[in-house]
Amino acid sequence: MKPGLDWRQPRASAENEQFAADLHAALSRSPKAISPKYFYDETGSRLFEQICELPEYYPTRTELALLQTHARDMAAQFGPQVQLVEYGAGALRKVRLLLDAMPLDAVQFVPVDISGPHLLAACDGLAADYPGLAIQPLVADFTRPHTLPPCSAGTRRVGFFPGSSIGNFTPAEADAFLRLAANELAGGGLLIGIDLVKDHDVLHAAYNDAAGVTAAFNLNVLTRARDELGAEFPADGFAHLAFYNPAYCRIEMHLQARRPLALRLGGETYGFNEGETLHTEHSHKYTVDGFQALAARAGFRPGKVWTDENGWFAVLWLEAACAE
Incomplete structure (x- = not known):
């Protein structure tokens, strides 16, 4: 930073529109999946810093x-x-x-x-x-x-x-x-x-920490959708799911519906069967x-x-x- 330079700038007005468009697209496809970049609002970034300090990670x-x-x-x-x-x-x-x-x-x-x-x-x-x-x-x-x-x-x-x-x-x-x-x-x-x-056990533990920080990080995608986009869904409707998929040499993270439910977003309604997931991240x-x-x-x-x-x-x- 050059002395005296104010680098601050407003967030792009189109950011929420892009999030909404990407979430609509994610919920419309089968299987449902969204980019992990939407983890990283201010809360998500802070949670990730906490993950980095966990003994399992x-x-x-x-x-x-x-x-x-x-x-x-x-x-x-x-x-x-x-x-x-x-x-x-x-x-x-x-x-x-x-x-x-x-x-x-x-x-x-x-x-x-x-x-x-x-x-x-x-x-x-x-x-x-x-x-x-x-x-x-x-x-x-x-x-x-x-x-x-x-x-x-x-x-x-x-x-x-x-x-x-x-x-x-x-x-x-x-x-x-x-x-x-x-x-x-x-x-x-x-x-x-x-x-x-x-070893797969090392990987599993890293994404399923005992303190539940990774779960909170994953669920923050839905918190953002509710707070920023007005999405409606049951507060206890989804659970954190993470596992190693050996076929792709990757850890997968999902948000899994605990029961049949609906998520409403911008006038559209998207149904989830019990056990159906929104795939939020993979780590090859x-x-x-x-x-x-x-x-x-x-x-x-x-x-x-x-x-x-x-x-x-x-x-x-x-x-x-x-x-x-």
Whole structure:
């Protein structure tokens, strides 16, 4: 952030319209399914930060340990002058470990996130702790067309996508995002976290925590629909459901109807049978070789890899070819 710059901006007036349109579409299809991006309003973002602290949820602490141990080696891949773009930036916790390993006068930081209030509050804290850092937040859906600030001469654009969020994409969506990233990071690269294939019991526990925080996070999609869109449904009508689907190497999260019920939205009524679900998220688990092959098809060249001793998580460096 430049001193004295007020980066705050109103949320797009079309945001609720898009949510309503996507929810109508989700409820009309069979099976019912909606994008996990609608988890992340201010409440959802806060709940996710709580999930990251849970004893069952290994990805955050495992990735943080990798960043703490290898941040200098990771930053060494970037080059001397960097525009660092964090996709799905959230609370800006992990990027601090990279920033601590970099000369701040050589970094322009562009955090991108769909949850404006949560992102801008996190930027306030980052600016206070890193007064020499140039911060230009972008409130946007990074999976859709967006415009990043221009790079100055001699600056490489480097992406940072931690948290294994790429696993929330379908294979087609992952390919589309990686192609988009390869294009806008041309001449630079992408540092990305991926969750690896592992024991199913470990995965199950991570998405069914004893405290019920993940359940609250999942159900918040319906809370948003009620509060923001005026949706009507029984308050106790849905339950959190999460399980590992070995056929797709992924965890699936659903909102499951406890009994036959109706959900009303914008003059339309959508029926649920008992046990029927609204699929809210999936989290694909990868092998390192498999993900590198996916990235290579999208235009990246595989680079260094850092993994924990259990082989549960990996952080990969991917080089993006220069634009032709």
